[in-house]
Amino acid sequence: MSATKDVLLNDIRSGASLGLRERVRLTLLLSGPAILAQFASVLLQFIDASMVGSLGAGPSASIGLVSTSTWLCGGFCIALAQGFSVQVAHRVGAGDFAGARQVLRQGLVSVAVFSMALSLIAIGIAGPLPHWLGGEEAIRADGTAYFRIYACFLPMMQLGFFASTMLQCSGEMKLPSLLNIVMCILDVVFNCLLIFPAREVRLFGIELTLPGAGMGVRGAALGTGLAETVVALLILYFLLVRNRNLSIVGEPGSFRPERDCLKKAFGITGPMWLQNLVMRGAHVMSTLIVAPLGAVSIAANSFAIIAESFCYMPGYGMGDAATTLVGQSLGAGRKDLARAFSRVTLALGIGIMVALAVAMFFLATPIMRLLSVDPDVVALGARCLRLEAFAEAGYAAAIVANGACVGAGDTKVPAAMNLISVWLVRIGLALLLTPRLGLMGYWIAMCVELNVRGLFYLLRVHGTRWMEHNLTNTQLAYETH
Secondary structure, three states: OHHHHHHHHHHHHHOOOOOHHHHHHHHHHHHHHHHHHHHHHHHHHHHHHHHHHOOOHHHHHHHHHHHHHHHHHHHHHHHHHHHHHHHHHHHHHOOOHHHHHHHHHHHHHHHHHHHHHHHHHHHHHOOOHHHHOOOOHHHHHHHHHHHHHHHHOHHHHHHHHHHHHHHHHOOOOHHHHHHHHHHHHHHHHHHHHHOOEEEEEEEOOEEEEEEEEOOOHHHHHHHHHHHHHHHHHHHHHHHHHHOOOOOOOOOOOOOOOOHHHHHHHHHHHHHHHHHHHHHHHHHHHHHHHHHHHOHHHHHHHHHHHHHHHHHHHHHHHHHHHHHHHHHHHHHOOOHHHHHHHHHHHHHHHHHHHHHHHHHHHHOHHHHHHOOOOOHHHHHHHHHHHHHHHHHHHHHHHHHHHHHHHHHOOOOHHHHHHHHHHHHHHHHHHHHHHHHHHOHHHHHHHHHHHHHHHHHHHHHHHHOOHHHHHHHHHOHHHHHOO
């Protein structure tokens, strides 16, 4: 399978013809591990949520309260990593592996400095954050503790994102997926040791004493941070030492960021940061809208979002594949192939997410029961999931098309589309409906907005202007081919 993938990726660089069958096959070879990696990422959140959920609605609500803020920080980290990884994809597509390694060196230093600064800022605001978000007094202390511990691990999370996107854009999808599975296993182990107190369990008729720190919400944050740290170190090792195309061991080169590389990186990342502010800022706003509804609504909202992730994460995996395939195709100067790959990934992504939406509709209650023991939380969350099933086709179109646009370096127009869709449609409707319909009002607004956003993206990639940005920003890459 790996040999087939490498042959097909080389066909992109060499100018060989790829028919529909080969395009679909390469898309599946790349997206399969990417989807698995996304599932593993969501599973990590699911594990945290279900373990903390067993402690009651209060601890669950404390994590749900600050979750949108953790997404905001994570979005900044992902966007910066992609500013460099898209350049790597273009250079790999052009056959310029030395240039790709030079971008990697500069990106490594840049993301390390940025993430440490972001970590210090996040630690500084952890104290007042739950109050700013309108959380009840009873859940603020746990919310602060969770966010502060999360912030301490931001540099390792950033380096993990960076290494993973670098490998993916070079065509290596399987290793990041496997390491994400390792992270889930480690998260379970660390959570069991840190969240719960020491306890007696019976296994195959034998009484065993399991050790435990009894840290509750703090243990969930610490366990996840430790798991992310171990995996970040592993994936950095495989990227910098073992990867065939991007290893920098024994090769001279400067780690000092150069103006041209930074300009291209921030030309891609800047609009993505704006998009992150737009999207995550809207999520923070949604927290302000939902928080007054009480702990049950906060917990149901948080758990329903996590449960829905199993439906839309395959779309993100397909979007990762679209970024790689479009980026390498344009790096090789093959605009027609880039457009063909955008259509293949869109069709497959929408098909997969619609199938999962049907399953989510019928299994909403059992899924919610895995996350919470509170019957009110389960009932409300299940209603949200059934409604959201009708938004998954539009959401799939937005996710996958955005991945294709990122691969082309087209990030300004998508940022503007998201601004209009999320703030005018979602937040506007939510402000009208939530006071009247409770949490369901917010989810109705979200369902409408996701379908509107999907239509925006389909119109964007229907033409060719989204690919023009690449021709001006990566002309040097073409000239090396």
